[in-house]
Amino acid sequence: MTIIYHDPNSLDSNTYLEVLKATEDNLEIINIIDNPMNEEKLIEIIKILNIKAFKLIRTDNSIWKEHFQHLINHEDDYDDIEYIKMITEFPDLIQLPIIVNNNNAFIGCPTEAIPHII
Numbered sequence: 001m002t003i004i005y006h007d008p009n010s011l012d013s014n015t016y017l018e019v020l021k022a023t024e025d026n027l028e029i030i031n032i033i034d035n036p037m038n039e040e041k042l043i044e045i046i047k048i049l050n051i052k053a054f055k056l057i058r059t060d061n062s063i064w065k066e067h068f069q070h071l072i073n074h075e076d077d078y079d080d081i082e083y084i085k086m087i088t089e090f091p092d093l094i095q096l097p098i099i100v101n102n103n104n105a106f107i108g109c110p111t112e113a114i115p116h117i118i
Contacts, residue, residue, distance in 0.1 A: 002026065002099065003030060004027065005030050005097055005098040005100075012096070016097045037091070042088065043084065048103060052075060054078075055095070057083060057095070058094065058095055063090045068086060095107045096109070
């Protein structure tokens, strides 16, 4: 089964969703707007992605710039759990889409990566 954590308002997310609908028989679509990830789910996703939580944050987002950018000089300034709490408090910060297939996952941004993962 392939799971896409999807934001219907995101061009990248919609592009990936269309490609996955055309190529995947067993696709689960999770709308992040209607079903934001909790801390437990984010920890699981970060583990599968094998990244630091900071890498899930859209640092170009206005919420990031207004609330957090002035507090952070380097991504190691905070622990993963602190970044996870930021994402759960402000779900718009998360990089999307996130595609999970078994124990593999990737962040679908930019869309130029589509031919390399399918």
